[in-house]
Amino acid sequence: MNRGLTIGAAALLAVIVVAAASLFTVRQTEQVLITQFGQPIRVISKPGLHAKIPFIQTVISFDRRLLDFESGGEEVILADQRRLIVDSFTRFHITDPLRYFQAVGAAENGIRARLNSVVTSSLRRVLGNETLLNVLSNDRTRITGRIKTQVADEMRSFGVGIDDVRLRRADLPEENTQAILGRMKSERERAASQARAEGAEASLRIRADADRDRTVLLAEARAASDRQRGEGERQSIKIYADAFQRDPGFYDTYRTLQAYREAFGKESGSRLVLTPGNDFLRLLREAPKP
Numbered sequence: 001m002n003r004g005l006t007i008g009a010a011a012l013l014a015v016i017v018v019a020a021a022s023l024f025t026v027r028q029t030e031q032v033l034i035t036q037f038g039q040p041i042r043v044i045s046k047p048g049l050h051a052k053i054p055f056i057q058t059v060i061s062f063d064r065r066l067l068d069f070e071s072g073g074e075e076v077i078l079a080d081q082r083r084l085i086v087d088s089f090t091r092f093h094i095t096d097p098l099r100y101f102q103a104v105g106a107a108e109n110g111i112r113a114r115l116n117s118v119v120t121s122s123l124r125r126v127l128g129n130e131t132l133l134n135v136l137s138n139d140r141t142r143i144t145g146r147i148k149t150q151v152a153d154e155m156r157s158f159g160v161g162i163d164d165v166r167l168r169r170a171d172l173p174e175e176n177t178q179a180i181l182g183r184m185k186s187e188r189e190r191a192a193s194q195a196r197a198e199g200a201e202a203s204l205r206i207r208a209d210a211d212r213d214r215t216v217l218l219a220e221a222r223a224a225s226d227r228q229r230g231e232g233e234r235q236s237i238k239i240y241a242d243a244f245q246r247d248p249g250f251y252d253t254y255r256t257l258q259a260y261r262e263a264f265g266k267e268s269g270s271r272l273v274l275t276p277g278n279d280f281l282r283l284l285r286e287a288p289k290p
Contacts, residue, residue: 099159
């Protein structure tokens with residue numbers, strides 16, 4: 001009785017072990033390659049429960065999701081002999097587990113090393129035909145497109161699809177950076193000196209124009225003043241002449257009285273020493289003739 005139970009338990013255990021070794025699950029994020037004695041048998045991409053020959057066949061899982069790869073800084077020489085330190089990143093996925101296994105094996109590090117070599121070579125080839133201005137302008141999209149195409153063509157034989165290749169950083173080497181900064185500083189100083197010189201020239205020109213306009217305005221004002229003064233004196237002389245011609249005696253008497261007021265007035269402060277018979281005092285000696 002006990003012996004029968006033992007044999008039954010052992011048989012049940014053997015069935016469980018065989019079933020556990022025969023069944024496996026493929027997740028939605030995986031794709032599986034079945035090998036038998038190291039030789040690939042078939043590829044399973046459909047998720048779910050699957051079976052294999054226990055203890056003979058081996059299940060190797062590959063990630064079917066989008067994977068990232070970042071390459072370190074690589075120094076490349078551009079078409080204009082400029083040097084750049086370029087960092088890039090690549091997005092890829094495994095399209096053919098069989099080719100992938102035959103090319104690099106089951107380890108993921110193998111494909112990353114190969115991808116690093118391919119991306120570096122493509123960067124050097126493509127950027128070697130481009131100038132620094134193209135790399136730093138909107139042409140970068142076209143450049144990365146060419147790099148992606150070349151990398152995708154080379155990695156297709158490894159069972160890998162390339163979804164994107166981008167330049168993450170493109171910097172000049174440190175010595176070139178310092179030289180360019182020095183040149184930029186010199187350019188800015190030269191531009192500032194030129195701007196100051198042009199400003200000084202404009203200032204002198206404005207001052208010269210202002211002085212010329214001031215001189216012209218003053219000359220015109222003096223000329224107008226002299227013309228008006230001359231016109232006033234002319235009219236004054238004419239009035240005096242007309243008055244004298246109308247009544248010479250009255251005009252002479254009037255002018256003499258004006259001379260008395262200016263000479264003997266309180267504000268004059270002057271002293272006159274004259275003889276009593278002086279003609280200037282005739283109106284004081286006798287009345288004027290009508």
